[in-house]
Amino acid sequence: MQLRPAAGRLAWRDRTGIQQQTAFGLSIGAIHRRLQTATMSPSNLSVVEIKAFVPARDFAESIRFYEALGFTCASVFEGIAYFRCGESSFLLQDFFAAEFAANFQMHLLVEDVDAWHALALTVAARFEVRIGEPEDQPWAMRDFTLFDPSGVLWRIAQNIPRASAA
DSSP, X not given: OOXXXXXXXXXXXXXXXXXXXXXXXXXXXXXXXXXXXXHTOGGGGOOOOOOOXXXXXXXXXXXXXXXXXXXXXXXXXXXXXXXXXXTEEEEEESOOOHHHHHTOEEEEEOSOHHHHHHHHHHHHHHXXXXXXXXXXXXXXXXXXXXXXXXXXXXXXXXXXXXXXXX
């Protein structure tokens, strides 16, 4: 890539040969970001987040369920509700296929699984959904299962110390 000043602008050709330009008034950081985009450096492959699309048989009821569980519904647009809790998030979709929902599973890693279980017990009773008891697992997690109103299985877990070999 060749950089060349042209009448108060910085111009270059990207990897595809398309002419790109920016004003000199931009910060070095802005110019650097443009150059990274133009050259497709490995840093452009950084992942920001990943979200699953969770199915909902009754969209309004599912929204109420997840809000009762402590998730914040940040937005709803055209049959998609964006939920978050701390740094974790997912998308609830107004779409339901029984086989898909019955085979869909989410995993939520928390700091205190017993506190989450106490909350989830009240939510499960209110929404008449199944919930399991917390158990220590051999993979160094304590978790419990919770089904949402559409039948989606959630495993809510906390890391625990790995049991030492005897």
